[in-house]
Amino acid sequence: MLHLAVDSLPNQSPPVLIAAATTKNTSTSSGGVFGTTGVCIPASSLEGDFSSIGPADDSLLVLEKKDPAYPENNSDALIQYVEKATVEVLQPPMHGVLKIANIESISYIGPHSYQYNPTDGYKGNDKVVFLVNIADKKIEVIYFFKVVNIKRDAANINEIYHKYCPNPYPPYQWVIH
Numbered sequence: 001m002l003h004l005a006v007d008s009l010p011n012q013s014p015p016v017l018i019a020a021a022t023t024k025n026t027s028t029s030s031g032g033v034f035g036t037t038g039v040c041i042p043a044s045s046l047e048g049d050f051s052s053i054g055p056a057d058d059s060l061l062v063l064e065k066k067d068p069a070y071p072e073n074n075s076d077a078l079i080q081y082v083e084k085a086t087v088e089v090l091q092p093p094m095h096g097v098l099k100i101a102n103i104e105s106i107s108y109i110g111p112h113s114y115q116y117n118p119t120d121g122y123k124g125n126d127k128v129v130f131l132v133n134i135a136d137k138k139i140e141v142i143y144f145f146k147v148v149n150i151k152r153d154a155a156n157i158n159e160i161y162h163k164y165c166p167n168p169y170p171p172y173q174w175v176i177h
Contacts, residue, residue, distance in 0.1 A: 032138070057082055
C-alpha cells in the first residue's frame with residue numbers, strides 16, 4: 001500500500017486546461033487536398049485489352065460536389081479546367097503498367113489520358129492513385145481496378161460494370177471526401 005505525506009507536497013497551482021482546436025484545411029494554399037474521388041473499373045487481363053482513364057476529367061466530380069464556384073452549365077470553362085490541369089501519379093499499379101496515352105493512341109480519351117494494362121494472366125484487384133491540380137484545387141483520383149479474364153466490348157460492358165462495380169451503379173464513381 002502506498003502512503004503519501006500530504007504535508008510534504010509543494011503547493012499546487014489550480015489546474016489549467018490547455019486545448020487546441022484543429023480543422024482540416026482543404027485549401028491548396030497550404031498544400032492540402034481539396035477532395036478525393038474513387039472510380040471503379042473492371043479491366044480485362046486478356047492480351048491486347050486495356051482500360052483508358054482520364055484523371056483530370058474524373059476529378060471534376062469533386063469540384064461539382066464541393067466547390068460553390070463550379071461552372072455547372074459552362075462546358076467551355078470545364079474544358080479549360082481539364083486542359084490546364086496537371087496530373088501526377090502518386091501510386092502506380094502493383095499488377096500492371098500505366099502508360100500516358102498520346103493523341104494518336106487508341107486509348108486517348110482527352111487531355112491527361114492514361115492507359116492501364118494489367119499483367120498478363122493476373123486476376124484480382126489493383127489500384128492507381130493520381131493527384132490532379134485543377135482549378136487551383138488538389139484532388140486525389142483513385143482508380144480501383146477489378147482485373148478479370150473477360151473480353152469487354154460494347155455488347156457486354158454494362159453487364160460487366162454492374163457485376164464488378166455494383167456500387168454506385170452507375171456512374172461507378174463517387175466522392176470519398
